[in-house]
Amino acid sequence: MTTSYDVAVIGGGPAGTAMAGALKAQGKQVVIIESDLWGGTCPNRGCDPKKILLSAVEAKDAATTLHAKGLTGGPQVDWPALMAHKRGYTDGISDGTLNSLTQRGIATRHGEAYFQGDGQLTVDGTVIQARDVVIATGQRPVILPIKGHEYFKTSTDFLDLDVMPKRVTFVGGGYVGFELATIANAAGADVHLIHHNDRPLKEFDPQLVRDLMAELTTAGVTIDLNEDIQAIEKKADGLHLKAADGFERVSDLVICSAGRQPNADHLGLENVGVKFDRHGIAVNDHLQTANEHIYAIGDVSATPVPKLTPLAGYEARYLAGQLDRPGAPITYPAVPTQVYAAPKLAQVGMSAATAAADSDRYQVNDLDMTKWFSYYRFGANVARAKVIVDQTTGTVVGATVLSTIADEMINYLTLLIDQQVTLNKLQRTILAYPTPASDLQYLY
Missing domain, CATH: 3.50.50.60 (FAD/NAD(P)-binding domain)
Structure with missing residues (x-):
């Protein structure tokens, strides 16, 4: 037919x-x-x-x-x-x-x-x-082609677990690994996150990634860097993850979080x-x-x-709108991305590293906001931001934020970027106070 x-x-x-x-x-x-x-x-x-x-x-x-x-x-x-x-x-x-x-x-x-x-x-x-x-x-999800790869589970399996195992290991330090490790740790599991080099979450500002790892470590997540897992072996006491340098970790559940x-x-x-x-x-x-x-x-x-x-x-x-009447090529606005860990890590637009290469034009505002009222009031352990301002236009062109409300703040910052809002224009807008939105003027 x-x-x-x-x-x-x-x-x-x-x-x-x-x-x-x-x-x-x-x-x-x-x-x-x-x-x-x-x-x-x-x-x-x-x-x-x-x-x-x-x-x-x-x-x-x-x-x-x-x-x-x-x-x-x-x-x-x-x-x-x-x-x-x-x-x-x-x-x-x-x-x-x-x-x-x-x-x-x-x-x-x-x-x-x-x-x-x-x-x-x-x-x-x-x-x-x-x-x-x-x-x-x-x-x-990617499944790494290592010996014993059949013992890997994926994010799909994790998000439908009937019972949280006592020991959970994530292999791969990307978005999924950090996010699910955060959840498993809060649920009481002994959590390990293993990454093959020293630069997990490589798309994000390295300094703020280190701060995030420090917070997760304090919360109880063990993070092992520069460990390239070569095999998984099932034994009576659990699943043994092994690297070529002799590293070994025993776990009840192993999630492959090495990308998609x-x-x-x-x-x-x-x-x-x-x-x-x-x-x-x-x-x-x-x-x-x-x-x-x-x-x-x-x-x-x-x-x-x-x-x-x-x-x-x-x-x-x-x-x-293109199939019948092809027109202009697709263009993309500023795209915010975030890691839903604890705290959250989010970014949009130009990175601080890119801005530093042209310091005559771009100003990088490296802000420790931990004691700001928006974070002090609920006892936040850490709140940081790196905001990039184009000094020729007075507009925000990029930002990375680490805090419990980073996902909310990155949306505000995305609007500032897309609408090319200067500090003067922002200060002519009355925003409810005290709120995270009313903090925006202090990021320029």
């Missing part, structure tokens, strides 16, 4: 559903294909469930920092109850997403999509023809002349692949921006 559409979208996550919805609103005949859970990684097994689990960490930390400063005692994380709270949200995501697509009249197919040739896909035996195809298949890889290797892209590598599917500045009728958006594309849910929707909206 063969069915024909104007556009086929492969991937039912944030990028794919946004794309399909926008095209359907234009009157196009659209089919969206998903091989796993409708809704994609973020709401099912990524940022949303992670942040639900983090809510308990934030509450516990808030009470701990105010111990003897107005509070006595302290809450403990009830992991089964917290997991039930998480599942109360995630259990309905896939069906809810599918129902929403169906109600809007968007055709859906569940199965593996495979390119047979130009304009022709198969989905578990069904042939689908489409003039244009948009690939939005996202990414999946694009879901592009199972689509038959070689049949339609589309190239990809570990960074994703190669696209031009119109999100078009080497095949003029095939596009890639979201995490699976090799675009020069972080792989984040808001960018998936941003690219989908751009491309929806």
Whole structure:
């Protein structure tokens, strides 16, 4: 059986559903294909469930920092109850997403999509023809190819644990490793984070990363740097992680947090002349692949921006207006990124290292905000920021923030960057006081 559409979208996550919805609103005949859970990684097994689990960490930390400063005692994380709270949200995501697509009249197919040739896909035996195809298949966790790799679990497994093991080890010092280590530690596990070199979270300011590691170490997380794990061996007392230099760690659960890889290797892209590598599917500045009728958006594309849910929707909206009437290349606004650890680490725009290379133009304001009222009032252990100001325009062009409210502050700073707000302009705006927003004027 063969069915024909104007556009086929492969991937039912944030990028794919946004794309399909926008095209359907234009009157196009659209089919969206998903091989796993409708809704994609973020709401099912990524940022949303992670942040639900983090809510308990934030509450516990808030009470701990105010111990003897107005509070006595302290809450403990009830992991089964917290997991039930998480599942109360995630259990309905896939069906809810599918129902929403169906109600809007968007055709859906569940199965593996495979390119047979130009304009022709198969989905578990069904042939689908489409003039244009948009690939939005996202990414999946990397499993390091070491001896005993079958004992690795991933972030997907961690975010659905029924019971928190006594000993948990994370191999890989990126976003996922730091975030899940923070959660496991707050839940009472003996947590170890192992990274193969001395520069975890390499995208972030190294000084503030060191400050974050110091805070996590104080909280009970053991961080082992410059240890390249070569093997995992299962013994009676647990899983033994071993490095070539003799390092050994015993754990009950080992999470591979060494990054993610694009879901592009199972689509038959070689049949339609589309190239990809570990960074994703190669696209031009119109999100078009080497095949003029095939596009890639979201995490699976090799675009020069972080792989984040808001960018998936941003690219989908751009491309929806491009298929029939190609116009200007895609441009990206300032993109904030954050590590949901304790404290949080966030950044946007130009780094302090880049600014330092042109000190005549850029001023780096290195601020210790720990005693500022916004942080003192809840007993914060650390609050720091590096804010870069373009002295030729008087505008903020970059920032890195380490604090319990860094995710909130980075959004304010992103607005200042995108709107090119000078200090004079900001001070003509009345903001509620005392709040983190009212602190913005002191960052210039």
